[in-house]
Amino acid sequence: MSNQPGQIDDARVMELAAAGWSNAAIARELGCHEASVRRARKRLRLASAPALNAGTHAVGESETHRPDGSADYTVPSTVAWGYDDFCKFIRSKGQDPEQVTFSWGVTSTPGGGYFNKLNNVRPKAPQASSIDTDAILDRLRTWTPTPMESVAGEPVGLVVALADLQLGKGEGDGTPGTLRRLEQSLERVVEQIRSLQTRGVRIRSILLANMGDHTEGTHGSYASQPYSVDLNLRDQLQTALEVNLQWVKTLAPFTDNFEYAATICNHGTLSRAGGRENITDDADNATGLITDLIAKICKLHPDLQHVKVNSPRGEMITTTTIEGVTLAMAHGQKITGSEANWLAAQSQNLAHRRKFVPDMWLTAHKHHAQVTDFGPYTRIQATTVEPGSKYFEDLTGQYSRTGVTMFTVGQDLPGKWDNYYIA
Structure with missing residues (x-):
């Protein structure tokens, strides 16, 4: 014809x-x-x-779209496709082949044709080189702290919780936005300390709590993670260390009783092999590494040698006592089922195994602020300053107020805590 x-x-x-x-x-x-x-x-x-x-579709043709924005396609043809054919197909879907990542392959069919398979088509992530890490670190290092003023009155302890920063997370305004919010929160923490002093609150001790997930990681937490980070792991760790040092050197001059304590976390696992768990042990964690480095640096710095560092190994629960109040800290990724039951069981375990009875629990992981009175102890859940999750918000409609959680503790305070504030 x-x-x-x-x-x-x-x-x-x-x-x-x-x-x-x-x-x-x-x-x-x-x-x-x-x-x-x-x-x-x-x-x-x-x-x-x-x-x-x-x-x-033609016989054998398929098209799959996932919530994270990626897609798979199978297209039958009588002639096997090459790379240029797949690029042409991607353009037919309204995308630029230069702006997406994908994998492709061809298999034969029983009838003598071919199935052209295009998998994991997704927009390219922001390149790590787009983040000026030197400028970020210079800004962190040149911030000038406000000196402390002495106050008379009953002493209390101040707890400041740095939680779920996930530096390197490229969603929303990414790492630069997280660092801007961190800088604003640090300024508000100092302002709140001054406000408490004006009201006659004597802060004798400070606990800076690294509640984990200060780095985003690069894979293993969720399917799209490798395609959304804006810093590689080395730069994530360097930036997280600088951030923590900035908070230490800003807040440590306020008191001679300063403690930096940390919790093991899920995004910080360092030896994943495609899964969510370490192939070594729980101690192989970014939080532990950052905390160990903080300890070494503070010993070398004349103005920071009074800093006490509480660095966990593989323990999922870190314990400390501040102004007589016993505080148990856990990132929270191990809490499954009923949180009330988990806290009760872990409190009993601490009492029997470590002879430690918690007056309070401090947790993170869930990225939003919450305070719950369980009777024998209060649990305070820390919020965060990271850029949020579009996927989670689209799925649930929920989002959380950003900021850094802080509060005072003392034996004579109601419930042994007071002055709850999100900076």
């Missing part, structure tokens, strides 16, 4: 239509507009394309 110049190949249209191909699939195969295929079907008096409820 012959064709006029500019017409599509009628013989191929008849062949593919007989095989059950849709108009769209035939158009992609022949490199023409779908309307041309419809006209050819009419001219050749062929049966209409399969109805929607019978599937608009």
Whole structure:
């Protein structure tokens, strides 16, 4: 069957239509507009394309879209596709092949054709080079702290919780936005300390709590993580260390009783092998590494040698006592089922195994502020300054107020804590 110049190949249209191909699939195969295929079907008096409820794809054709924005495609053809063919297909879906990542391959079919498989098509992540880490670190190092003023009155302890920073997370305004919010929170923490002093609150001790997940990591937490980070792991660790040092050197001058304590976390696991758990042990954790480095640096700095560092190994619960109040800290990734039952069981375990009875629990992981009175102890859940999750917000409609959680503790305070504030 012959064709006029500019017409599509009628013989191929008849062949593919007989095989059950849709108009769209035939158009992609022949490199023409779908309307041309419809006209050819009419001219050749062929049966209409399969109805929607019978599937608009050719036999074996499939298209899968996931909530994280990635997609998979399988397209049958009589000729195996090459790289350029896959790029042409990506353009037909309204995307630029240069702006997405994807994998591709071809398998043969029993009928003598081919299945062209295009997998994990997703927009490219922001490049790590787009973040000026030197400028970020210079800004952190040049921030000038406010000196402390002495106050008379009953002494209390101040707890400041740095939680779930996930530096390197490229969603929203990414790492630069997180660092801006951290800087603002540090200024508000200092302002709140001054406000408490003005009201006659004597802060004798300070606990700076590293509640974990200060780095985003690069894989293993969720499917799209490798494609959304804006810092590589080395830069994440360096930036997290600088941030923690900035908070230590700003707050440590306020008191001679200063403690930096940390908790093991999930995003900080360092030896994942494609899963969520370390292939070594729980001590192989970014939080532990950062805390060990903080301890070494403080010993070398004349103005920071009074800093006490509480660095966990593989323990999921860190314990400390501040102004007579016993505080148990856990990132929270191990809490499953009823939190009340978990806290009760862990409190009993601490009492028997470590001879430590907690007056309070401090947790993180859930990225939003919450305070719950369980009777024998209060649990305070710390909020965060990270950029949030579009996927979670789209799924649930929920989002949380950003900031750094702080509060005072003391034996004579109601519930042994007071002055709760999100900076």
